Amino acid sequence: MNALLNVQGLQSGYGAVEVLRGVDLQVMPGETVALLGSNGAGKTTLNLTLSGLVATRGGQVQFDGQDITGWHSREVVAHGLIHVPEGRKVFPNLSVHENLELGAFTRGRERRAQNLDKVYETFPRLKERVTQLAGTLSGGEQQMLAIGRGLMAEPRLLILDEPSLGLSPLLVEEMFALIAQLRSTGLAVLLVEQNVGQSLDIADRAYVMENGAIRFAGTPAELLASDTLRQAYLGM
Numbered sequence: 001m002n003a004l005l006n007v008q009g010l011q012s013g014y015g016a017v018e019v020l021r022g023v024d025l026q027v028m029p030g031e032t033v034a035l036l037g038s039n040g041a042g043k044t045t046l047n048l049t050l051s052g053l054v055a056t057r058g059g060q061v062q063f064d065g066q067d068i069t070g071w072h073s074r075e076v077v078a079h080g081l082i083h084v085p086e087g088r089k090v091f092p093n094l095s096v097h098e099n100l101e102l103g104a105f106t107r108g109r110e111r112r113a114q115n116l117d118k119v120y121e122t123f124p125r126l127k128e129r130v131t132q133l134a135g136t137l138s139g140g141e142q143q144m145l146a147i148g149r150g151l152m153a154e155p156r157l158l159i160l161d162e163p164s165l166g167l168s169p170l171l172v173e174e175m176f177a178l179i180a181q182l183r184s185t186g187l188a189v190l191l192v193e194q195n196v197g198q199s200l201d202i203a204d205r206a207y208v209m210e211n212g213a214i215r216f217a218g219t220p221a222e223l224l225a226s227d228t229l230r231q232a233y234l235g236m
C-alpha cells in the first residue's frame with residue numbers, strides 16, 4: 001500500500017531561522033499517526049508547511065502520489081489535506097452554524113447539508129448551540145467546533161494540532177475518545193500532541209520530533225519499550 005502522505009527531507013523556517021531540518025514522515029491511508037515532541041520541537045511548523053502556510057525550503061511533500069510541494073494552502077485543502085490548527089482559531093463573532101459552513105468553502109460545498117448533519121451527529125453539543133456565537137463557547141466546545149469545521153471539508157487526511165491543549169482532564173478524555181471514533185471511520189489522522197500516553201493509546205505508529213528533526217519512528221510499543229527514548233524525548 002502506498003503512503004497517503006509522504007514527506008521526504010522537508011526543510012522550512014522563518015526568515016533566517018531554519019526550523020525543519022530534513023523531516024521524513026509517512027501516513028498511510030486510514031492510519032492514525034502520533035507526532036510527539038516538546039514545545040519548540042518544530043511540530044507546528046511542520047503542520048503549517050504541509051498546509052502550504054509556510055514556504056518549503058527543501059525536500060518534498062507527496063499527497064496521494066502527487067507532489068504538492070510549494071502548493072498554495074487553498075490547493076492543499078481542495079485535495080483533502082485538512083489542518084485543524086493549535087488554539088482552535090474559530091471565528092468568535094460568527095455562530096456555530098456559520099463557522100461550520102465556512103469549513104466547506106473550498107471543499108465539500110455540494111454536500112454541505114449532509115456533512116452538517118454528520119457533524120451534528122458526531123457533536124450533539126454543537127447542535128444544541130447552533131445559533132450561539134463561537135466566542136461564547138467553552139474551550140472544549142470550541143475545540144469540537146474547530147474539528148467539526150475541518151470535517152466539513154471532507155478530509156482525506158486530518159491534521160490535529162494539540163487538540164487537548166488547555167482542556168480539563170475530563171474534556172481531554174472526551175477529545176481522545178472522539179479521535180478514536182474518527183479513526184474507526186477509516187479517516188487518516190496525523191495527531192500532533194504533547195499528551196504522550198493517550199496519543200500512543202490510539203496511534204498505529206508514532207514519530208518523535210526534536211529540534212526540527214525526527215528522532216524516532218516506529219510503533220507505540222517500540223517507543224515505550226525503550227527506556228532511553230522515553231526518558232530522553234518523552235520525559236517518562
